[in-house]
Amino acid sequence: MSEQITLSLDDIRTLSETILVSNGFNQAHASAITNIIYTNQIGDCHSHGLYRLFMCVESIRSGRVDGTAAPTIIDAAPAVVRANANDGVSLLAMQAAMPLLIEKAKTNGIAALAINRCFHFSALWPEVEKLSEAGLAGMAMLPSHAWVAPAGGRRGLLGTNPFAFSWPRQGNSPFTFDFATSQFARGEIELYRRAGKALPEGVAIDKEGQPTTDAEAAMDGAMLTFGGHKGSALSLMIELMAGPLIDDLTSKESMDFAEGKPEAPYHGEIILAFDPTLLSGGRALENNDRAERLFADVIDQGARLPSQRRQAAQAYNLARQAVEIPKTLYDDLLALKQT
């Protein structure tokens, strides 16, 4: 095992904010990004924790992400908030718009937040879980880059298009999931390629559209969605919901926009919020018990709720007020700081 170093929870924040500010993000952006990096890191979601700072820094150094953009929050309709990130990272717009989204959902029963013109690199689960902490159910979707072929197709068109959902539990951490609609994450294929390992069947096609287990050929070809034609349909829905529905880019348009640069994808995001009180005719408490019986029946038969492992890590790390990361990662992070 590689050498680990221990960081206090404050260390995570300080390290993240220092790196971000020294690279040109203003304090508001640095703090919004750090909130999410922190949440991921204490859940042991390493790929979306401090490790993401490399992508943040790459994105601002490429010169296209505006590290000082102030988002514009638009009260677009009784149940719609539109947040224009104005070419900044999505997270400050999300954070700024969240209170209005929550208020609208609690007033109207259901509400939507469209985030537009943003660079995006974060997991969705902290965003929907934030809604559940406010007593709401949440759903979120976004496109990415056109690496994934539709079922029956021969080339990349869809993004890895994540879908996240969260449900508020009285006295318990929310029920939350967040998955890519591609069979594998893009980074996983890359890991197979570097290791020279064969991919499992059904993950990718080559550039002629033929099934392949060769990771190199897969990187030149296209990935496949999970779940065959059903996963493909869902991924198309995500393109529509987080693209044309909210006046923002599809995965293909986002990839064209990036011109091959390794920065975070630029596109939109949609977040939906549902109020269990208004939707249940005021019977949210009785229905919380009903949901708990459902969860108990999952666990009782030896299955796991989607976020159980992550939430256990969170509880553990919060209790000890610290996390561990590889020393090599820490050293590489320190090197990101501009002096």
Next chain:
Amino acid sequence: MSEQITLSLDDIRTLSETILVSNGFNQAHASAITNIIYTNQIGDCHSHGLYRLFMCVESIRSGRVDGTAAPTIIDAAPAVVRANANDGVSLLAMQAAMPLLIEKAKTNGIAALAINRCFHFSALWPEVEKLSEAGLAGMAMLPSHAWVAPAGGRRGLLGTNPFAFSWPRQGNSPFTFDFATSQFARGEIELYRRAGKALPEGVAIDKEGQPTTDAEAAMDGAMLTFGGHKGSALSLMIELMAGPLIDDLTSKESMDFAEGKPEAPYHGEIILAFDPTLLSGGRALENNDRAERLFADVIDQGARLPSQRRQAAQAYNLARQAVEIPKTLYDDLLALKQT
């Protein structure tokens, strides 16, 4: 090939309404049910067309479906309609509530319809497609009976839990899909059992929770969701969204309620409607073009849009003003009529 008979489009309606009314449905229910059976039949969706009349009749003969129940439509919140079917079939409640759902979505940007206390046996695609005909995107979900195990589990807990989505296309039939989140439909397993055929891998487990390809063992055990843990998470979401969120039954509660009777499942349903005009800041037309480019890119690479085949059948049958059904089915349907 078995002997076919040709029915005019009026014949479909007359046959359906006569069977329903003679078995105790009032005219309003018979007409709402017939609208959906007609729509399925002209799309060559045979299992949800006239064939469904057997289940309708079985359900009312069992004495629990109220064939004369008037639904109660409740304006529950600015963006929420609740429709209590009062132990009737879902379709009259759906039909009665749809105008208010559409109005609320167009006023607020997004709106939800919760249908409660209903018996349900219809496909969801005609319901979301109705929203798209009104210029809206639509999403619908519902539970069924607890035949499906969660990922990693050993027994049935989740329903076959269908998920449907529709997107309005200017001058084109909507983009629509409607799939069960179980790997197979319940009826498919039954067909394998009758034919004595082995199931594919990954479709079911036996009553000890072990993978099985034996259809008999699968009927005693549990089905699996599509897409492994991702499909399972989605199915759990559907339980929550169409159950506790709207104060209605989970698939397990619905199965307990049925007490083994072969009638249609009794539970709730949620339908969401999204207004592309309000969500796009008034740029629905430009974004229709963007969605069309996405669809063109699916078709251009040899893939198919989810409803292409059904919509082609619909166009063909509408043009010839007739459909064909097996003579044996026709004879069995005639025998359903009460004199």
